[in-house]
Amino acid sequence: MSSQEKIKVVSRDKIKNFLFLFGYFLLLFNIAFIFNIIAIRKKNNLKEEPFQLTIDEFKDAKEYFKNSKKKVKITFWHNLYAEERKVLNKIIQDFEKDYPGIEVLEDNKGNWGQIFKHVSNALTVDKQPNLVVSYPDHVGFYHKSNKVLPLDAFIDKDEDFKNNKQNDFLPYYFAPIQIEDKIKHYYYLPFLKTTEIMFYNKDLLKSIHDKIPELINDKGEIAKDSLSWVQMDEISKILKDSNKKDFIPIVVDSESNLFIISTQQKGINYPLTKEQTQDFLHNSEVQELLQEFKTRYDNKHLTLGKLTGEEDKVPELLINNNIAFYITSTRRLDNLCIDNAFIPKLGYTNVPTVNSESNKNILQGSNVNLFYSKNKDEMLASWFFLKHLTSEDVYKDFLKENKFFNITRDNKKTENINIETIQKEQTEKNKEETEELKSLRKNFFKEFIVKNAEKSENNFFTTSIFENSDFFRNIISDLFIEVLTIDKDTNDKDVRIKELLTEAINRILTN
Incomplete structure (x- = not known):
């Protein structure tokens, strides 16, 4: 080669x-x-990609959304009733006029249990909405996904929000909370807040006025701000003796709320951690409370909506004189106003008290929280909609359509909420309503909603968030039902109640 x-x-x-x-x-x-x-x-969660926001980014986003023809789409999942949803659609239309660069897609996901399931499933496959109505317990559970978006950055950069006095929320509605770490954050804003109330049938109470005039006046109205459970027992016995054999005076909508309210009124500390649930359920006073409600159930003085077999028809039972008292959410007022003939007979008062010195009541109803998105514009757009959704103007929009929710702002600001003026602005449909209904709604707002806002922070409470706190609430509900339905002829009910408490403790500790 x-x-x-x-x-x-x-x-x-x-x-x-x-x-x-x-x-x-x-x-x-x-x-x-x-x-x-x-x-x-x-990088599909905040742990992988922490959310950061500069003041310039925030200002640019606001300007962009107010002037852009290209829309950023965001989704809002909720559980509003049909009539409330109509109000929401108008609210969205008004918002989109102010922010033409944002399109809000709302979706009703059913009741609280259903919406919790939908969100939980969506988080596992990165299909979560941008905004959702939620309870604090729900947020605690969603937080495990690292996709619940803290609001601190928005609040810090949004001068309008910080400086607008209308955003002076009452402290028990708007406060930072601690979830699984040492740092407190703002995770939600209060939306349609409610509390528990006791509606009653004035006709039925009027019929027994002469037997208990110190508690019931001659119009069938309860003569006190609230009754104790001992007084409720007295009234229930008289009603039972005066009506047909299968008559049950009291129906309770939420057994978990009833139980939690009763423990707070009795001064029993609600758990702050998963470990404290054991001490809570081992507390002898908790067992005593369960025994008291078991006795009321056995005496046919009280039952639960879930145990009537007609949970959705409980309002009709009150309207048709089949029950005398209905302990439920303030949101239920509309359901009890469907029969014009019943409206003059509808009364309402605070929930009964375990301890006459304590009339504590639980704060409930929806907050709205935001979720992480890979698209930063979606998170910014979601904040602007959240801010609008929880504004005083939106509260008034619901009020105009006779949807009564708790006032969430400092009561000094509620002077702007004039029920007479708002009623004049109602639609033609609402103007056709009877004077009795208008009067009921006006008085309900003034005598219950406004007065609640004037009460001390000590009158209300929210349950704490901890590991599996949402599951613990379900356990409480199951426990209460299991105790009530213990066979009446069981010789030693106390032993069975202790067994059920032990089973409940094991469930929460092994979950």
């Missing part, structure tokens, strides 16, 4: 080696690139 031929062979070998090395490094580059893309895509 000539020297020239040898040089050509060596050159070809060098080229082959070069191409091999080039191809090898190209392959490594592509593999690294692909893994990098995958890693970026996996």
Whole structure:
């Protein structure tokens, strides 16, 4: 082989080696690139990609959303009733006029249990909504996904929100909370807040006025701000003796709320941690409370909506004189106003008290929280809608349509909420309503909603959030039902109640 031929062979070998090395490094580059893309895509929560916001970004976003023809779409999941949903759609239309660069897609996901299930499932596959109505317990559970968006950055950068006195929320509605870490954050704003109330049938109470005039006046109205459970027992016995055999005076909508309210009124500390649930359920006073409600159930003085077999028809039972008292949410007022003939007979008062010195009541109803999105514009757009959704103007929109929710702002600001003026602005449909209904709604707002806002912070409470606090609430509900339905002829009910308490403790500690 000539020297020239040898040089050509060596050159070809060098080229082959070069191409091999080039191809090898190209392959490594592509593999690294692909893994990098995958890693970026996996940044689907706040732990992987913390949310950061500058003041300039915030100002630019606001300007963009107010002037852009290109829309950023955000989703809002809720559980509003049909009539409330109509109000929401108008609220969304008004918001989109102010922010043409944002489109809000609302979706009703059913009752509280259903919406919790929908959100929980969506979080596992990164299909969560941008905003959702929620309870604090729900937020505690959702937080495990690292996708609940703290509001601190928005609040810090939004000068309008910070400086607007209408955002002076009452402290028990708007406060930072601690979830699974040492830092407190704002996770939600209060939306349609409610509390428990006791509605009653004045006709039925009027019929027994002469037997208990110190508690019931001659119009069938309860003569006190609230009754004790001992007084309720007295009234229930008289009603039982005066009506047909299967008559049960009291129906309770939420057994967990009833139980939790009763423990708070009795001064029993609600758990702050999963470990404290054991001491809570082992407390002898908790067992005493359960025994008291078991006795009322056995005496056919009280039952639960879930145990009537007609949970959705309990309002009709009150309207048709089949029950005398209905302990439920203030949100139920509309359901009890469907029969004009019944409206003059409808009364309402605070929930009964375990301890006459304590009339504590639970704060409930929806907050709205935000979720993480890979699209930062969606998170910014969600904040602007959240701010609008929880504004005083939106509260008035619901009020105009006779949807009564708790006042969430400092009562000094509620002077702007004039029920007479608002009633004049109602639709033609509402103007056709009877004077009795208008009067009922006006008095309900003034005598219950406004007075609640004037009460001390000590009158209300919210349950704490801790690991599995949502599950603990379900356990309380199950426990209460299991205790009530212990066979009446069981010789030693106390022993069975203790067994059920132990089973409840084991469920929460092993979950």
